[in-house]
Amino acid sequence: MELTEVIKKRRSIRKFSDKPVSRELLTELIEAAALAPTASNLQAWRFFVADDPTLVREIDSFSPGLSGHPPVIIAIASDLAEVERRGSKNSLVYGLMMDASMAAENLMLKAADLGLGTCAIKSYNDKAVHKLLNLPDTMRLEILISLGWPEGEPRTPRRKPMEDVLFWNAWEEPEKSTADRTPEEEPAKARKPENDKKAVGNQAAAARTGGAQAQQTETLRFDKKELQDLLIYMITSAAGLPGEPHMYGPLRLIESSRRLAGMLSAAYGGEVFGELTALIDAGKGRNMTDPEGFCEMLQEAAAKATELL
Numbered sequence: 001m002e003l004t005e006v007i008k009k010r011r012s013i014r015k016f017s018d019k020p021v022s023r024e025l026l027t028e029l030i031e032a033a034a035l036a037p038t039a040s041n042l043q044a045w046r047f048f049v050a051d052d053p054t055l056v057r058e059i060d061s062f063s064p065g066l067s068g069h070p071p072v073i074i075a076i077a078s079d080l081a082e083v084e085r086r087g088s089k090n091s092l093v094y095g096l097m098m099d100a101s102m103a104a105e106n107l108m109l110k111a112a113d114l115g116l117g118t119c120a121i122k123s124y125n126d127k128a129v130h131k132l133l134n135l136p137d138t139m140r141l142e143i144l145i146s147l148g149w150p151e152g153e154p155r156t157p158r159r160k161p162m163e164d165v166l167f168w169n170a171w172e173e174p175e176k177s178t179a180d181r182t183p184e185e186e187p188a189k190a191r192k193p194e195n196d197k198k199a200v201g202n203q204a205a206a207a208r209t210g211g212a213q214a215q216q217t218e219t220l221r222f223d224k225k226e227l228q229d230l231l232i233y234m235i236t237s238a239a240g241l242p243g244e245p246h247m248y249g250p251l252r253l254i255e256s257s258r259r260l261a262g263m264l265s266a267a268y269g270g271e272v273f274g275e276l277t278a279l280i281d282a283g284k285g286r287n288m289t290d291p292e293g294f295c296e297m298l299q300e301a302a303a304k305a306t307e308l309l
């Protein structure tokens, strides 16, 4: 594929098929990564390719930012022992992260060229992934990349217009573009009157059903592994959220709610749990591409939850 075409085609993929990726292709990707530039030609990056399904699943459990069950996870780490020998202080402060980022982009573009999907992941628990990959303390994790054959068509997130990001020669105050607005700056839109209507309608529906689901008293048996995974997801999310963008908080909470609704649905078979699951599944991916739509989904989920009363 032509370069511009590949650059345009690459998207963050958050849904993968089960189809395995051959080691031959994985090696090609690492070769592309290792052709990236590095400060002082240090090449201190190391690429850990996890393709063992159990290991991939374990890393996945400790990476709240990772979605779509990829068959492969690649960790890019920096070898601090090599930096100690040959590097400078600047390498530790910013060089290594930049080197890893450039290698990651090479890898992701090569993957896109081969029809593979990737997503850069920074929301993972550093200590847990270190332990799972058996990394010595001298190895600094820089980024994870989820990888596999994409399933479905990814959404194309908005890009800022050129006048917001391109400056010829010197800086000038750009006009605030709509692409820059946070959901907080559009509060009136984030909660539309129709949602309120829906909430009232759903409360009425809940009253009609007499809150039947809440009154069930049978002892539930949940899948221990699923519950454990949810617990790990919540703990690692809590550990990671203080350093993450503010919109990740609602995302992690609604993802936890989704998992719980799925478990309740499996245990009870209740309609509302299934509907909540479908509603969240349809809207959670919009967190980055369409924050307004994402917030609407949260309101709809809250309204739907009133049917459990």
Ligand SMILES: Cc1cc2nc3c(=O)[nH]c(=O)nc-3n(C[C@H](O)[C@H](O)[C@H](O)COP(=O)(O)O)c2cc1C
Pocket (backbone or CB within 6 Å): 010, 011, 012, 013, 014, 065, 066, 067, 119, 120, 121, 122, 123, 124, 156, 157, 288
């Ligand atoms: C450093 C970095 C960290 C990222 N971390 C995550 C992550 O933890 N989870 C995730 O789903 N996406 C993550 N992404 C992907 C971005 O959300 C994505 O690149 C952005 O929304 C633009 O979408 P696009 O890659 O399809 O163009 C990360 C991207 C970068 C560059």
